[in-house]
Every structure is written in structure tokens, then in C-alpha cells.
Amino acid sequence: MSEEGDGEAASGALSDGEAVVAAVEAVADRIEAERDHLTDLDSAIGDADHGGNMARGWAAAAEAARDLDDPDPQTVCKTVGKTLMAEVGGASGPLFGGSLVFASAELDDGVTAESAVAFAETYLEKVEDRGDARVGDQTMVDALTPAVHTFKKSIETDELSPLEALAKAVDAAERGVAFTVPIRAKKGRASYLGWRSVGHQDPGATSALYILEELLATAADALDSETPDVDATSPTIPDESEEATASDPEGD
Numbered sequence: 001m002s003e004e005g006d007g008e009a010a011s012g013a014l015s016d017g018e019a020v021v022a023a024v025e026a027v028a029d030r031i032e033a034e035r036d037h038l039t040d041l042d043s044a045i046g047d048a049d050h051g052g053n054m055a056r057g058w059a060a061a062a063e064a065a066r067d068l069d070d071p072d073p074q075t076v077c078k079t080v081g082k083t084l085m086a087e088v089g090g091a092s093g094p095l096f097g098g099s100l101v102f103a104s105a106e107l108d109d110g111v112t113a114e115s116a117v118a119f120a121e122t123y124l125e126k127v128e129d130r131g132d133a134r135v136g137d138q139t140m141v142d143a144l145t146p147a148v149h150t151f152k153k154s155i156e157t158d159e160l161s162p163l164e165a166l167a168k169a170v171d172a173a174e175r176g177v178a179f180t181v182p183i184r185a186k187k188g189r190a191s192y193l194g195w196r197s198v199g200h201q202d203p204g205a206t207s208a209l210y211i212l213e214e215l216l217a218t219a220a221d222a223l224d225s226e227t228p229d230v231d232a233t234s235p236t237i238p239d240e241s242e243e244a245t246a247s248d249p250e251g252d
């Protein structure tokens with residue numbers, strides 16, 4: 001991701017497109033590593049296919065992304081989205097993949113802080129539209145909504161760097177995943193269980209968190225930075241990163 005809307009890749013050796021391919025590869029590796037865990041979560045409230053669906057889809061997406069010749073971020077997102085739609089199946093394939101294809105339209109001019117916010121908002125809107133789910137329905141929307149809202153606010157109001165904003169978004173998504181546990185599923189297979197869905201963590205929300213965690217790790221890598229340690233509910237981070245790089249602020 002370019003910093004501050006600078007057209008030049010702020011990513012050392014990697015172009016923006018290559019950084020996005022690296023992110024897709026990191027997601028594929030992570031989802032493969034979490035395959036059994038995701039399957040276990042889906043066994044409890046669904047049909048035990050989420051780990052396999054996602055691992056297959058992201059492996060194919062990583063291969064398709066790697067095969068692109070000198071790609072830009074928009075082309076990578078479109079390719080990954082189409083591959084996920086074709087390979088993931090279930091409810092989550094069209095939701096994760098179709099929304100990615102749609103939201104990639106926001107990346108006409110590459111990845112800047114502004115286009116990343118537009119991308120995130122469009123992605124969430126599309127997931128909500130397609131799945132007809134909202135916060136509180138025990139779906140991936142419960143992880144994506146706090147992540148996208150926090151990302152937008154962190155960029156537009158708090159004027160944080162894209163990396164800090166993404167770190168806050170990841171923290172928010174983690175809270176969203178935790179929120180799926182004590183609530184009842186209203187959409188997807190888990191809703192068939194009625195009140196028995198209460199007490200279970202949603203698999204799709206969990207995958208969304210893993211994807212965001214890998215985006216953050218890859219963005220930090222590409223920008224040659226540490227992953228910021230943030231709290232989504234903390235006030236705006238002051239400019240201490242610029243003023244006193246190595247100082248350890250005294251907390252309460």
C-alpha cells in the first residue's frame with residue numbers, strides 16, 4: 001500500500017501490485033494453516049466445509065495472482081475475487097470473492113489511503129447486499145463492519161497512517177469475531193440451529209480476521225515497518241511515532 005497517496009510505491013523492492021500478490025500468498029498460507037480450525041468451527045454450527053472451501057479457493061487465488069504478468073493492485077484483486085467465486089463455493093465464496101471483484105473498481109488509480117477506504121466500504125456494502133446480513137446476525141459482517149468503520153475513521157478523522165489504521169481495523173475485527181460468540185445466528189446455515197447457535201464463533205468472521213491480519217503483516221513488511229501495536233477503542237494515537245521514535249510512552 002502506498003503511504004500518504006504517494007504514487008510511488010513506498011515498498012522498497014516491491015511494486016504495489018507485487019505487494020498485493022505477496023498479501024494473497026500470505027493469506028493462502030494462513031488459511032491453509034487454519035484449515036482444520038475453520039473446519040472445526042463450521043462443524044459446530046454448519047456443515048464442516050469452510051476450512052476446505054477457503055483453503056482450496058485461496059490456494060487457487062494465490063496461483064492465479066502469481067501467474068499475472070506485472071500486475072497492478074486492481075488486476076490482482078479482480079483475479080483473486082474471480083478465482084474465489086469459482087473455487088470456494090458455499091455461501092462464503094460469492095461473498096468473499098464477488099465483493100472483491102466489485103470493490104476492485106475503487107482501485108482504478110492504485111492503492112492510496114483514500115482509495116483503500118473506498119475499497120473497504122464498497123466491499124462491506126457488497127457483502128451486506130449479497131448476504132442480506134447486518135451486524136448481529138453472526139456472520140462475517142460482524143468482523144468486517146467494525147474493521148471497515150474503524151479503518152475509515154482512523155484515516156479520515158484521526159488522520160492515522162494507513163498502516164496504523166489497518167492495525168486498528170484488525171483489532172476491531174478481533175472484537176467483532178468475539179462478538180459472534182454470544183449472539184444467535186440469523187443468516188446462513190448456522191441460523192438453522194436457532195438458539196443453539198449461541199456460544200459458537202462464526203467461521204466466516206474468523207476467516208475475515210485472518211485475511212485482515214495477513215494484509216496487515218504484508219503491508220508492514222512491504223513498508224519495512226513494525227506492525228503497530230494499537231487498540232481499536234483507544235483515542236487517536238498522537239504523533240509520538242514522529243516525535244520520539246524509540247521512547248516508551250508512560251501509560252496508565
Ligand code: ADP
Nearest residue numbers: 050090091092131133139140187188203204205
Ligand atoms: P456454507 O455455509 O454454504 O457451508 P461456508 O461454510 O464456506 O459456506 O461459509 C460459512 C460462513 O459464511 C459463515 O460462517 C458466515 O460468516 C458466512 N455467511 C453465510 N451466510 C451469510 C450471509 N447471508 N451473509 C453474510 N455472511 C454469510
Ligand code: MG
Nearest residue numbers: 046047049050
Ligand atoms: Mg459450511
